[in-house]
Amino acid sequence: MTELSEAPTTAGVRRAAAAGAGVADYFEILKPRIMALVVFTGLVGLSVAPGHLHPVLAAVAVLCIAVGAGAAGAINMWYDRDIDALMRRTSRRPLPAGRMMPGEALGFGVVLGVGAVVVMALAVNLAAAELLALTIVFYVFVYTIWLKRRTPQNIVIGGAAGAFPPMIGWAAVTGDIGWGAIALFAIIFFWTPPHFWALSLYRTGDYAAAGVPMLPVVSGPRETKRQMLLYTLVLWAATLVPWLLGVAGGLYAAGVLLLSAVFTGWAIQVYRDNSDRSARRMFAFSLLYLFLVFSLLLVDHTNWH
Amino acid sequence: MEFEQERRRTIRARNRALVAVLVGLVALFYAITIVRMGG
Numbered sequence: 001m002t003e004l005s006e007a008p009t010t011a012g013v014r015r016a017a018a019a020g021a022g023v024a025d026y027f028e029i030l031k032p033r034i035m036a037l038v039v040f041t042g043l044v045g046l047s048v049a050p051g052h053l054h055p056v057l058a059a060v061a062v063l064c065i066a067v068g069a070g071a072a073g074a075i076n077m078w079y080d081r082d083i084d085a086l087m088r089r090t091s092r093r094p095l096p097a098g099r100m101m102p103g104e105a106l107g108f109g110v111v112l113g114v115g116a117v118v119v120m121a122l123a124v125n126l127a128a129a130e131l132l133a134l135t136i137v138f139y140v141f142v143y144t145i146w147l148k149r150r151t152p153q154n155i156v157i158g159g160a161a162g163a164f165p166p167m168i169g170w171a172a173v174t175g176d177i178g179w180g181a182i183a184l185f186a187i188i189f190f191w192t193p194p195h196f197w198a199l200s201l202y203r204t205g206d207y208a209a210a211g212v213p214m215l216p217v218v219s220g221p222r223e224t225k226r227q228m229l230l231y232t233l234v235l236w237a238a239t240l241v242p243w244l245l246g247v248a249g250g251l252y253a254a255g256v257l258l259l260s261a262v263f264t265g266w267a268i269q270v271y272r273d274n275s276d277r278s279a280r281r282m283f284a285f286s287l288l289y290l291f292l293v294f295s296l297l298l299v300d301h302t303n304w305h
Numbered sequence: 306m307e308f309e310q311e312r313r314r315t316i317r318a319r320n321r322a323l324v325a326v327l328v329g330l331v332a333l334f335y336a337i338t339i340v341r342m343g344g
Contacts, residue, residue: 022315023322056340060333123337 021100028094029077029105030070030112037290038069038165044294045169045184048247048301053124053173060123061172065165068116068132072139072161074109078102079144083210089203120172128172135164149211152218159192160185166294183241184297190238191290194228194267198283201225202276228282229267236260239293252300256293263289 042065046058053061077084077095085096094100113136121129143158163185170181200207200214201221207214216224239256242248266282273279 020315020319023318026319026322054340056336060337063333119333119337123341 021094021104025094025100026108029074029100029108031073031077032070034073034162035066035069037287038162039066040291041184041188041294042066042165042169044298045166045181046172047169047298048180048184048242049170049173049178050180051173057124058172061120061128061169064116064120064124064128064132065168067112068120068136069165071109071111071113071116072136074105074112075136075140076144078105078109079140080148081105083149083212086210087203087206089206124172125175127175127177128168131164131168131171131177135161135168138164150213152213152215154213155196156193159189159196162192163188179245180242180247183238183245183247186238186241187235187293188290190231190234191286194231194235194263195283195286195290197224197228198270198279198286201270201279202283225267225271229264229271232260232264232267235263242297248297248300249303251303252296255296255300259289259292259296 039062043062046053046061077093080090081093081095081102084090084093090096095102095105117129117133117136120132139158139161143154143161147154147158166184166188167177167181170184171177174181197215200216201224204214204216204221208217215227236257239260240253243250243253243256263285266278266285270278270282
């Protein structure tokens with residue numbers, strides 16, 4: 001009862017101390033918006049992979065990818081609760097806001113992560129389960145704990161974690177990792193830096209306050225914008241690889257050429273613009289870009305095969 | 306009083322969510338077993 005008699009200052013803290021976090025808080029620490037993108041790219045990987053997977057097992061694979069991604073997000077929020085409290089964008093999350101106890105988030109994340117990997121191994125196959133485990137471990141240990149607070153290249157290397165889901169979807173069908181899976185991985189890998197740096201360009205103050213060495217904080221906006229532009233150029237090549245490998249056809253190739261041209265156009269606009277406006281718009285477009293590239297892959301594959 | 310009601314609401318909602326998850330897991334494992342046995 002001491003927790004109650006200490007009269008915590010906010011309603012959220014009071015509730016967390018007495019009853020634990022609410023359902024919405026548990027859902028929020030799974031990072032549902034990231035989860036949606038992960039599910040979609042995983043689903044595309046599963047759909048374009050050569051072979052067949054029973055629809056129930058395909059649904060289980062997608063569920064495991066979603067839950068695994070959510071678990072990684074929950075553990076990330078547990079570890080980053082100190083810096084999340086210092087940033088405006090993240091200060092209202094359940095942990096820094098005091099609505100959830102750190103142990104609840106960690107326990108929730110670990111149970112979900114282990115559960116997702118075990119179910120994937122039992123229901124689908126070992127290769128997909130191993131890749132899912134690797135994704136969670138990479139996101140938690142390599143990105144969150146090791147790189148995020150140490151190097152401005154944090155999201156370049158750490159971005160690999162977000163690139164694994166289509167590879168997991170592919171492995172769920174084939175039982176191994178083909179060149180097509182690597183091509184899908186490469187698209188998200190090279191997309192992540194310009195996507196994330198666009199966000200960090202207009203959140204530089206937040207990251208600086210929290211001591212996170214994002215590229216705009218360490219090297220300044222000019223260098224960040226230059227590197228964003230370079231990555232969008234690399235994306236031209238990366239997005240064409242599925243077409244070169246025969247995973248997708250001409251419709252896809254034409255579509256991604258157009259989309260990459262627009263994305264590079266935004267990078268040029270950001271490079272020229274000294275205000276935050278272009279960076280905000282490029283961030284919004286980057287989400288649409290990835291969604292459309294993978295949609296094209298899905299549509300083209302459905303028509304072509 | 307209001308705090309106690311909120312506390313009860315939070316616990317009740319969490320319990321319901323947990324029941325839904327457990328029922329979902331039972332259905333999931335049932336479906337997986339049927340499919341795997343059929344294959």
